[in-house]
Amino acid sequence: xxxxxxxxxxAATLAPLALTQSPVQAPGQALPTKPGVHALLxxxxxxxxxxxHAPLLVVAGAGTGKTLTLAxxxxxxxxxxxxxxxxxxxxxxxxxxxxxxxxxxxxxHQALGLRATQSAxxxxxxxxxxxxxxxxxxxxxxxxxxxxxxxxxxxGDAEDLMGLARQAQGLAATKTRFPLKGTCLAIYSRCVNSxxxxxxxxxxxxxxxxxxxAELKALFRAYVADKQAQHSLDYDDLLxxxxxxxxxxxxxxxxxxxxxxxxxxxxxxTNRLQARILRALKPDGRGLTVVGDDAQSIYGFRAACVRNxxxxxxxxxxxxxxxxxxxxxxxxxxxxxxxxxxxAQAAERHPKALWTDARASARPRLVTVxxxxxxxxxxADEVLAQREGxxxxxxxxxLFRTSHHSAALELxxxxxxxxYVKYGGLKFLEAVHVKDLLAVLRxxxxxxxxxxxxRVALLVPGIGPAHARRLLxxxxxxxxxAAALQAFAPPAAAAQDWAELTxxxxxxxxxxSTWPADIDAVQHWYAPHLRRLHEADAAQRLGxxxxxxxxxxxxxxxxxxxxxxxxxxxxxxxxxxxPPLRDEDYLILSTIHSAKxxxxxxxxxxxxxxxxxxxxxxxxxxxxxxxxxxxxxxAMTRAKQQLNLMVPLRFxxxxxxxxxxxxxxxxLSRFIPPGVAALFERVGPSADQALTSVAMPAAGTIDLGxxxxxxxx
DNA sequence: AAAGCTCCTATTTTT
DNA sequence: TAGGAGCTTT
Numbered sequence: 001x002x003x004x005x006x007x008x009x010x011a012a013t014l015a016p017l018a019l020t021q022s023p024v025q026a027p028g029q030a031l032p033t034k035p036g037v038h039a040l041l042x043x044x045x046x047x048x049x050x051x052x053h054a055p056l057l058v059v060a061g062a063g064t065g066k067t068l069t070l071a072x073x074x075x076x077x078x079x080x081x082x083x084x085x086x087x088x089x090x091x092x093x094x095x096x097x098x099x100x101x102x103x104x105x106x107x108x109h110q111a112l113g114l115r116a117t118q119s120a121x122x123x124x125x126x127x128x129x130x131x132x133x134x135x136x137x138x139x140x141x142x143x144x145x146x147x148x149x150x151x152x153x154x155x156g157d158a159e160d161l162m163g164l165a166r167q168a169q170g171l172a173a174t175k176t177r178f179p180l181k182g183t184c185l186a187i188y189s190r191c192v193n194s195x196x197x198x199x200x201x202x203x204x205x206x207x208x209x210x211x212x213x214a215e216l217k218a219l220f221r222a223y224v225a226d227k228q229a230q231h232s233l234d235y236d237d238l239l240x241x242x243x244x245x246x247x248x249x250x251x252x253x254x255x256x257x258x259x260x261x262x263x264x265x266x267x268x269x270t271n272r273l274q275a276r277i278l279r280a281l282k283p284d285g286r287g288l289t290v291v292g293d294d295a296q297s298i299y300g301f302r303a304a305c306v307r308n309x310x311x312x313x314x315x316x317x318x319x320x321x322x323x324x325x326x327x328x329x330x331x332x333x334x335x336x337x338x339x340x341x342x343x344a345q346a347a348e349r350h351p352k353a354l355w356t357d358a359r360a361s362a363r364p365r366l367v368t369v370x371x372x373x374x375x376x377x378x379x380a381d382e383v384l385a386q387r388e389g390x391x392x393x394x395x396x397x398x399l400f401r402t403s404h405h406s407a408a409l410e411l412x413x414x415x416x417x418x419x420y421v422k423y424g425g426l427k428f429l430e431a432v433h434v435k436d437l438l439a440v441l442r443x444x445x446x447x448x449x450x451x452x453x454x455r456v457a458l459l460v461p462g463i464g465p466a467h468a469r470r471l472l473x474x475x476x477x478x479x480x481x482a483a484a485l486q487a488f489a490p491p492a493a494a495a496q497d498w499a500e501l502t503x504x505x506x507x508x509x510x511x512x513s514t515w516p517a518d519i520d521a522v523q524h525w526y527a528p529h530l531r532r533l534h535e536a537d538a539a540q541r542l543g544x545x546x547x548x549x550x551x552x553x554x555x556x557x558x559x560x561x562x563x564x565x566x567x568x569x570x571x572x573x574x575x576x577x578x579p580p581l582r583d584e585d586y587l588i589l590s591t592i593h594s595a596k597x598x599x600x601x602x603x604x605x606x607x608x609x610x611x612x613x614x615x616x617x618x619x620x621x622x623x624x625x626x627x628x629x630x631x632x633x634x635a636m637t638r639a640k641q642q643l644n645l646m647v648p649l650r651f652x653x654x655x656x657x658x659x660x661x662x663x664x665x666x667x668l669s670r671f672i673p674p675g676v677a678a679l680f681e682r683v684g685p686s687a688d689q690a691l692t693s694v695a696m697p698a699a700g701t702i703d704l705g706x707x708x709x710x711x712x713x
Numbered sequence: 714a715a716a717g718c719t720c721c722t723a724t725t726t727t728t
Numbered sequence: 729t730a731g732g733a734g735c736t737t738t
């Protein structure tokens with residue numbers, strides 16, 4: 001993504017990184033020259049780095065130097081003559097992609113003995129499955145019959161399109177309630193990603209929707225047709241179309257031959273479709289290395305398939321070699337003991353136990369507090385105390401199951417003026433004003449997009465759904481949709497405002513359109529509409545758009561901007577607020593999902609309470625509970641020195657004041673039974689004492705916090 | 714046909 | 729909280 005994002009992401013990962021084990025990166029360590037390459041790798045890591053062309057599965061436990069090993073392998077391959085342009089490096093998440101690119105780049109830089117001013121050879125084919133898929137599809141669009149300038153729908157867009165199809169099919173007004181658009185898309189997406197037929201998905205995942213089997217099938221057919229008519233691909237299409245492209249033997253051979261090596265990180269989080277892509281790309285597994293840890297599989301809800309990693313070796317004849325990394329360089333033994341105990345209760349897993357020779361230290365703590373307010377206060381106290389003890393804020397992280405669980409803590413941090421950056425759960429792209437502005441750009445880029453056009457047209461006062469539909473129908477029918485837009489006759493009441501829009505659109509559709517000046521033009525056009533539609537908080541929303549413009553300036557073209565923003569949206573709040581000052585220190589807040597692959601000296605996990613971990617929504621199926629267990633395991637294994645699990649005895653489930661605050665008295669998570677709890681140091685009042693203190697009024701304080709915060713706006 | 718209302722509901726995690 | 733659906737008014 002743009003400069004702002006990479007600066008923030010860089011800042012967020014650099015500090016912890018500097019403290020990692022990485023023998024190869026030890027201060028003063030000369031760069032791996034040929035004979036002594038990676039002499040400091042442990043034997044298992046060394047075996048991975050020097051493995052040949054045969055298919056390889058690396059089972060790498062948390063903190064075992066996985067990324068270092070992968071990056072070293074990349075460096076070794078290049079040293080041995082591999083062309084960096086012919087290395088395909090795939091990951092599931094954006095963060096892992098960035099991390100892999102950065103570490104491999106640094107390693108290459110060292111390995112080639114380059115000076116600081118020289119840059120390492122780029123690894124152009126490193127990225128997420130979705131991003132690489134998008135690039136390949138654009139490159140091969142002509143060959144595979146896709147429109148060259150296709151738009152990529154983010155999840156919101158895809159839902160809206162599904163919603164329109166749903167209405168067009170008359171499913172919005174059924175007697176018994178038809179699944180909502182989001183649910184429809186979830187079902188569709190599950191079918192695509194798990195490569196399972198609709199009836200199986202309905203039976204296993206959405207039994208309450210099974211009666212709508214026929215209607216859903218028709219709906220999905222319409223949805224797919226609409227996407228094609230609008231020259232749009234959704235996230236799933238990026239994988240699906242890629243897989244379909246590879247189903248053609250000659251294309252598969254052509255693409256497979258483009259890459260000498262293919263390394264896949266986070267393999268435990270890939271789904272059946274992604275596995276199919278890899279099989280088609282490298283049918284005999286030659287040059288293929290996959291890395292993962294079944295104990296850290298936490299994306300089952302996105303159809304990630306643990307079987308991918310469990311079944312990988314047997315796909316090949318002879319079976320792929322399996323190398324296991326078990327030596328942990330990250331955490332203290334006490335933290336590992338507790339983590340191992342949590343995951344040991346898991347039903348099915350690739351057996352391994354992490355170990356370290358780091359000297360034993362304090363046990364992780366299980367901290368009982370009365371409620372969320374007390375939790376926030378305890379965490380803030382602890383963070384400040386640690387900082388007094390010499391630990392920077394950046395070396396500390398607070399992790400939580402769902403994004404809003406940090407709300408109380410964020411207020412407390414703001415009150416005490418403790419800076420923080422929050423990862424995950426950010427809905428920047430979902431804000432109405434951001435969507436509006438992007439819709440204009442997207443429409444200009446792809447005039448066939450009814451989604452974008454509809455949204456933009458409705459912004460003009462006097463244009464409603466009926467006129468908008470007439471406009472878009474006319475554009476659909478025209479060979480030159482841009483001309484049809486200019487020719488459209490709006491209702492008289494809208495004439496003035498409509499002219500402004502057509503002027504803007506014709507400027508944006510100039511062949512020599514100047515980017516990023518485009519976005520200024522759009523902002524200029526949109527600002528009055530924004531003020532009209534969002535009087536109350538117009539200033540703040542305009543600020544968001546300024547931020548968007550800054551991101552835009554970092555991209556070479558409009559198309560790249562739209563693609564990058566859709567596939568790699570700003571993910572931390574600091575991205576919105578602009579890059580943090582270089583020397584500024586801040587605490588890390590993150591969802592556990594977004595924390596995967598990261599590490600910090602001190603980690604605090606909020607709400608380790610039944611109903612939260614596991615989430616009460618997830619307690620339906622055994623498989624979901626298992627995934628929640630792995631989630632806790634992932635959270636715990638992020639910690640290097642200190643780990644605190646917070647147990648608020650009372651925490652409220654919803655912020656709906658209308659129905660009154662609902663509270664849960666869950667108690668300690670079921671994942672910490674007494675035997676496991678014994679591995680922790682207990683902090684805080686006993687359960688009895690805490691329960692008596694629960695009668696205190698707690699809810700009202702929130703507004704005070706908000707006022708205090710707004711005083712600094 | 715558009716705009717301005719009043720309910721209503723749905724709230725995991727990510728590409 | 730906020731966005732959406734559905735109703736009523738202009």
